[in-house]
Each structure stands twice: as structure tokens, then as C-alpha cells.
Amino acid sequence: MGTLLRHIRFLAGVLALACMVATATPVHAQQPVNPTANAVQEQQLLQQLNRIEGRGTLPDTRSNVLEQPAGRDWRQFSQVTLPWIGAIAIIGVLALLVAFYLIRGMVRIKSGRSGRVLVRFSSFERLVHWMTAACFIVLAISGLNITFGKQLLLPLIGPEAFTAFSQWMKYAHNYLSFPFTLGVVMIFLLWLAGNIPNRVDVEWLRQGGGIVGDKHPPAYRFNAGQKMIYWIVVLGGTAVAVTGYLLMFPFWGGTDIVTMQWAQIIHGVVGALFVAAMLGHIYIGTIGMEGAFEAMWDGTVDTNWAKEHHSLWVEHEAAKGHVTPPPPAGKMQAAE
Ligand code: HEM
Numbered sequence: 001m002g003t004l005l006r007h008i009r010f011l012a013g014v015l016a017l018a019c020m021v022a023t024a025t026p027v028h029a030q031q032p033v034n035p036t037a038n039a040v041q042e043q044q045l046l047q048q049l050n051r052i053e054g055r056g057t058l059p060d061t062r063s064n065v066l067e068q069p070a071g072r073d074w075r076q077f078s079q080v081t082l083p084w085i086g087a088i089a090i091i092g093v094l095a096l097l098v099a100f101y102l103i104r105g106m107v108r109i110k111s112g113r114s115g116r117v118l119v120r121f122s123s124f125e126r127l128v129h130w131m132t133a134a135c136f137i138v139l140a141i142s143g144l145n146i147t148f149g150k151q152l153l154l155p156l157i158g159p160e161a162f163t164a165f166s167q168w169m170k171y172a173h174n175y176l177s178f179p180f181t182l183g184v185v186m187i188f189l190l191w192l193a194g195n196i197p198n199r200v201d202v203e204w205l206r207q208g209g210g211i212v213g214d215k216h217p218p219a220y221r222f223n224a225g226q227k228m229i230y231w232i233v234v235l236g237g238t239a240v241a242v243t244g245y246l247l248m249f250p251f252w253g254g255t256d257i258v259t260m261q262w263a264q265i266i267h268g269v270v271g272a273l274f275v276a277a278m279l280g281h282i283y284i285g286t287i288g289m290e291g292a293f294e295a296m297w298d299g300t301v302d303t304n305w306a307k308e309h310h311s312l313w314v315e316h317e318a319a320k321g322h323v324t325p326p327p328p329a330g331k332m333q334a335a336e
Pocket of ligand 1: 120129132133137187191222225226227229230233282285286296
């Protein structure tokens with residue numbers, strides 16, 4: 001009897017101990033926690049199904065796709081590859097321009113200013129140029145903010161200022177795309193006739209545009225270098241406009257996520273190369289060449305500038321009676 005009681009007491013003790021342990025430490029708290037367990041399941045799901053799709057309340061069922069493998073490639077491209085392409089192109093061109101300026105300096109009007117001018121661009125042409133240029137500069141800054149802002153600007157100005165700046169820049173980027181696109185169409189129509197490549201361009205290119213050395217190869221109204229800028233503006237402008245509107249109006253016209261990923265890749269790469277190319281144009285139009293800026297500012301150029309850089313155009317203008325001949329030497333002396 002005594003032995004039986006001892007066994008019952010021992011069993012009760014074991015049970016009580018088991019109950020205490022069970023209530024004091026839940027079973028799951030003892031198992032090691034794997035913080036990436038969900039991600040592993042997600043990865044397995046992706047491997048098996050190629051995408052993760054759920055159910056949603058939005059009428060457009062495409063919004064139910066949460067993850068798909070192409071999305072990861074696209075994210076890698078837009079967060080790593082694109083910034084590298086942009087940085088190399090833009091810093092590369094800036095470095096070349098600085099080196100060129102230090103070595104060659106400003107290209108001067110060799111024969112000096114004649115004091116007589118020739119009309120080069122009408123006021124309408126200048127209006128179109130400056131409208132497009134102003135839009136382009138804001139589009140470039142706001143676009144670069146999308147690609148580089150988080151890395152470069154955010155640490156400098158802090159999250160609040162960066163958020164406000166980025167929001168305004170995004171509005172500017174969207175709305176200024178319309179006058180910019182109009183400007184590209186106008187530039188295409190206004191200057192097409194002068195920008196069809198011809199044999200003179202081959203010789204101009206062969207002589208390196210005369211920019212190295214002192215020779216000035218002949219050119220009509222636009223030389224081969226300017227024709228390149230024109231076609232970069234027309235084709236690059238068309239590419240960024242088309243891809244930009246595909247992004248601005250998602251799924252419009254039957255586009256899907258893959259099309260929009262391609263649109264973003266093309267928009268980003270062409271946009272970055274476009275900015276790099278226009279830096280070269282802005283350089284030549286300002287500190288790179290004496291007498292160039294006034295062509296787009298008041299619409300006229302010095303006749304000697306025109307003879308040195310666009311000799312065939314001057315001949316053409318002279319034939320139309322647009323070039324005033326220099327006053328006879330005797331008269332000049334009398335006036336003096
Ligand atoms: C501050 C910026 C800019 C300056 C100072 C500038 C200056 C000039 C000048 C002086 C010319 C006339 C060259 C000549 O007489 O032969 C010109 C022409 C032209 N510009 Fe600009 N420009 C600027 C920005 C832009 C932008 C952003 C675009 C387009 C997105 C553009 C497109 C053109 C085109 C297509 C031509 C005619 C072809 C050529 O001369 O290269 N420009 N620009």
C-alpha cells in the first residue's frame with residue numbers, strides 16, 4: 001500500500017512539473033526563429049510559379065501581380081545599371097569639355113569682327129529654341145533627381161526638403177513634357193531642310209570640323225556637327241516623349257508591365273545620353289565659340305563669323321541679296 005502511494009505521488013509530481021513547464025514556456029518560443037522564413041517561401045513560390053499573384057479589389061486585375069522575375073531584373077537595371085550609364089556619360093562629357101577648353105580655349109573669329117551682321121535665326125525660330133531649351137533643362141534636372149537624387153541630394157538636404165523638392169520636380173517633369181514635345185516637333189519642321197546630310201558633311205567630318213587646328217571646312221547653314229545635334233534632338237526627343245507618355249499613362253493602349261519596364265529603360269538611357277550630348281551643344285553655343293551665342297540671342301551673327309563657319313551659307317545668302325557689301329574703302333575713310 002505504501003509503495004502504491006509513493007508511485008501515485010511520484011506520477012502526480014511529474015504531471016505537475018510537466019504542466020508548469022507547458023504553461024510557463026510555450027512550445028514555439030523554444031524553437032529557433034528564422035527571420036527569413038517568409039522570404040524563403042516567397043522564393044520557392046517564385047521558383048515554382050514564376051510570379052506571385054493575389055486577389056484584389058481593384059477592377060484592373062493586373063494590379064494583383066505582386067512579384068514577377070522580370071521585375072527583379074528591371075529593379076536591378078534602374079537602381080544600379082542606369083545610374084552607372086548616366087554617371088559615366090555625363091561626367092565623361094563634362095571631363096572632355098573641361099580638357100578641351102583648357103587645351104584649345106574659345107574658338108575665336110580668326111579675321112576679327114567685321115562689324116556687319118547677317119540674320120541667322122528669326123524671332124520665331126529663337127522662341128521655339130528657347131522654349132524647348134528651357135523645358136529641357138528642367139526636365140533634365142528633374143529626371144536626374146529621379147535617378148541620382150536619393151543618393152546625392154537626400155543626404156545633403158534631408159528627407160523633408162528632398163520630399164518637397166522631388167514632388168515639385170515630378171510635377172514639372174510631367175507638365176513640361178508637353179511644351180517640350182511641341183518644341184521638338186517645331187524644331188523638326190523648322191530646320192529639316194537645312195539638316196539633310198550631304199557630301200559637304202563628309203568633308204567637314206574628315207577635317208574634324210576645323211575645331212582642331214585653324215582651318216575652317218565649308219558648310220551650308222548647318223554643319224555636320226550641328227546636324228548631329230539636330231537629329232539627336234529630333235530622334236532622342238521622340239524616344240523620350242513616346243516612352244515618357246507610356247509611363248505617364250499606365251496600361252494605355254493595351255501596354256502591359258513588360259512594355260512599361262522597357263519604356264522606363266529606354267526613357268532612362270536615352271534621357272541620360274541626351275543630357276550628355278546637350279552639354280556639348282551648350283558648350284559650343286556659349287564659351288566654346290566666339291560669336292555663336294548671339295545667333296540665338298538677337299538672331300544675328302557677324303559676317304566674318306559666318307564666312308569662317310558657314311561659307312556656303314553666306315554665298316547662298318549673298319546670292320539672295322541678304323548680305324550687305326562692305327562700304328567702299330574711300331567712303332569709310334571719308335566718314336572717319
Ligand atoms: C542653355 C542652353 C543652350 C544654349 C546656350 C544654346 C545655344 C544655341 C546656339 C547659339 C545655337 C545656334 C548655333 C548656330 O548659330 O549655328 C543653337 C542651335 C540649336 N539648338 Fe541650342 N542651346 C541651348 C540648349 C538647347 C537645347 C536644350 C536644345 C534641345 C533640346 C537645343 C537645340 C538646338 C538645335 C536643334 C539647334 C540647331 C542646330 C545647331 O545649331 O546645333 N539647344 N543653340
